[in-house]
Amino acid sequence: MATVFVIGAGPAGLFAAQKIAQAGHEVVIFNRDIKPGGLAEYGIYPVKDKMKIGLRKQFAKVLSLPNVHYFGHVPVGGGSPVTLEALRQFRPAAMVFSVGAQGTKKLGMPGEDAAGVYSAKDYVYHYNLLPPFATQDFSIGKRVAIIGMGNVMVDIARWLIVDCAHAKPEEIIVIARRGPFEAKFDDKEFAHIHEHLDRKAFAQELERVKDRVAAVGQDVTKVADETFPALKKFPDQPLVSPRLTFRFLSTPTAIHPGPDGRIAKLTVADNYLTSKDGKIGCKTSGTSEDLDVDTLIFAIGDKHDPLVGLPCGQWGYVTNPDGTRPCAPYEVFDPETGKLWEGVYVVGWARNASEGLVGIARHDGEVGAGHVIDYLAGKQAPASAPASEIAQFLQRNHIRFVLKTDLPYLYAAEDNEMKTRGLSWFKFSDDDEMLSVIEKAKANSPELVGSPRD
Numbered sequence: 001m002a003t004v005f006v007i008g009a010g011p012a013g014l015f016a017a018q019k020i021a022q023a024g025h026e027v028v029i030f031n032r033d034i035k036p037g038g039l040a041e042y043g044i045y046p047v048k049d050k051m052k053i054g055l056r057k058q059f060a061k062v063l064s065l066p067n068v069h070y071f072g073h074v075p076v077g078g079g080s081p082v083t084l085e086a087l088r089q090f091r092p093a094a095m096v097f098s099v100g101a102q103g104t105k106k107l108g109m110p111g112e113d114a115a116g117v118y119s120a121k122d123y124v125y126h127y128n129l130l131p132p133f134a135t136q137d138f139s140i141g142k143r144v145a146i147i148g149m150g151n152v153m154v155d156i157a158r159w160l161i162v163d164c165a166h167a168k169p170e171e172i173i174v175i176a177r178r179g180p181f182e183a184k185f186d187d188k189e190f191a192h193i194h195e196h197l198d199r200k201a202f203a204q205e206l207e208r209v210k211d212r213v214a215a216v217g218q219d220v221t222k223v224a225d226e227t228f229p230a231l232k233k234f235p236d237q238p239l240v241s242p243r244l245t246f247r248f249l250s251t252p253t254a255i256h257p258g259p260d261g262r263i264a265k266l267t268v269a270d271n272y273l274t275s276k277d278g279k280i281g282c283k284t285s286g287t288s289e290d291l292d293v294d295t296l297i298f299a300i301g302d303k304h305d306p307l308v309g310l311p312c313g314q315w316g317y318v319t320n321p322d323g324t325r326p327c328a329p330y331e332v333f334d335p336e337t338g339k340l341w342e343g344v345y346v347v348g349w350a351r352n353a354s355e356g357l358v359g360i361a362r363h364d365g366e367v368g369a370g371h372v373i374d375y376l377a378g379k380q381a382p383a384s385a386p387a388s389e390i391a392q393f394l395q396r397n398h399i400r401f402v403l404k405t406d407l408p409y410l411y412a413a414e415d416n417e418m419k420t421r422g423l424s425w426f427k428f429s430d431d432d433e434m435l436s437v438i439e440k441a442k443a444n445s446p447e448l449v450g451s452p453r454d
């Protein structure tokens with residue numbers, strides 16, 4: 001039996017932990033957030049209750065395994081006393097990094113730091129009430145540009161249009177580098193906002209780009225059949241405010257702040273479409289236009305967090321380049337020494353940033369876990385430090401961590417607030433508040449085990 005550290009308790013990390021624990025090993029999980037779940041808790045759209053409740057139950061089952069230990073509110077790297085080196089001193093037999101994609105992708109254009117410019121991840125964390133984003137200012141103006149054309153764009157547009165009590169946008173402009181046939185969202189998700197699609201403006205936009213789209217063999221009259229079925233399903237849909245518009249073949253190139261420091265204009269370069277080996281790309285045509293916007297949200301996917309401490313390359317954490325072994329894409333590799341970091345693995349969105357839904361992350365975590373189990377087979381495992389020694393280290397470093405036995409107190413307190421306030425869900429949005437709620441509840445009822453979410 002060996003001890004494996006899992007860093008990050010999103011779907012990839014938790015399902016990896018389950019598989020490793022079920023193979024008989026001890027698993028110690030370190031998670032930045034107090035609660036487990038990652039984006040399943042703090043990314044998936046707030047009203048998708050059924051999915052969230054189902055996942056929480058599965059996560060609770062993983063944590064209930066006697067050989068799984070949990071240290072929540074413990075970030076690894078990024079200035080935390082819990083560095084990779086500190087973890088190594090506890091002598092784990094293997095480490096699995098499942099920290100997701102916490103780095104922010106930028107386009108490198110002037111003005112990106114202006115007020116009113118946000119990354120989708122941060123904004124999604126904000127409205128899903130993840131500390132500290134939950135209490136940060138994400139003010140929304142009247143004309144909101146969302147860059148990108150995937151499901152995350154749809155979630156954000158839906159939040160701004162349908163569910164956010166504070167935002168009162170008049171127009172949401174979706175800006176995409178490529179054309180209408182490269183839209184990547186699901187119809188089911190778009191159905192939540194299709195009434196707001198300004199069909200007249202959309203027809204004009206198709207007219208504006210039709211020749212450039214035709215140049216790569218696409219026909220704008222087929223858009224309703226292929227990527228915007230709502231147009232066909234509800235052809236006479238009257239426009240419901242706020243309006244949703246699309247601007248295709250446009251790459252943002254500069255953000256211009258106004259005198260108050262907030263974004264006031266966005267320059268977009270006009271693109272041509274290109275086609276190579278069946279793949280549609282784009283290149284700028286040399287002309288550009290300024291759009292009046294007071295809020296901009298980048299929904300272009302995220303990237304690895306370089307501060308975790310793993311070797312990084314252009315595309316993320318570096319993995320074993322030896323393409324002949326199935327475990328290679330999961331094994332961490334140091335390009336400077338040309339050697340593997342033996343026993344160190346990456347899984348999930350940490351391995352493939354912003355790639356796929358929970359099912360894909362789960363699968364990736366389990367495949368990675370399989371490689372870890374193979375690696376441990378027949379190895380003389382080192383005598384790892386017990387969880388109590390790790391707890392002492394965290395205490396010495398003044399880290400207020402949460403154990404798996406603390407979580408039911410928090411969940412019970414949230415359920416209580418939900419009922420008292422007559423809401424369909426309630427989350428505490430501040431770490432200190434969560435920690436003191438747990439402490440108080442433990443003092444009042446030291447026996448609590450399990451919760452309605454188990």
Ligand SMILES: Cc1cc2nc3c(=O)[nH]c(=O)nc-3n(C[C@H](O)[C@H](O)[C@H](O)COP(=O)(O)OP(=O)(O)OC[C@H]3O[C@@H](n4cnc5c(N)ncnc54)[C@H](O)[C@@H]3O)c2cc1C
Pocket residue numbers: 007008009010011012013030031032033036037038039040043044045048074075076077078098099100101102124152155308347348349350355356357358359361
């Ligand atoms: C806006 C949005 C909506 C989505 N909606 C859906 C949906 O409806 N249905 C669906 O199936 N999928 C959805 N997904 C995709 C799904 O959330 C992901 O596939 C999945 O969460 C990825 O899992 P992961 O474990 O790799 O990463 P994450 O879920 O990001 O988990 C990473 C974990 O690592 C922890 N962590 C990060 N850094 C550190 C650190 N330095 N030290 C310690 N711990 C750390 C975090 O606290 C977190 O718990 C959505 C994604 C987004 C962004």
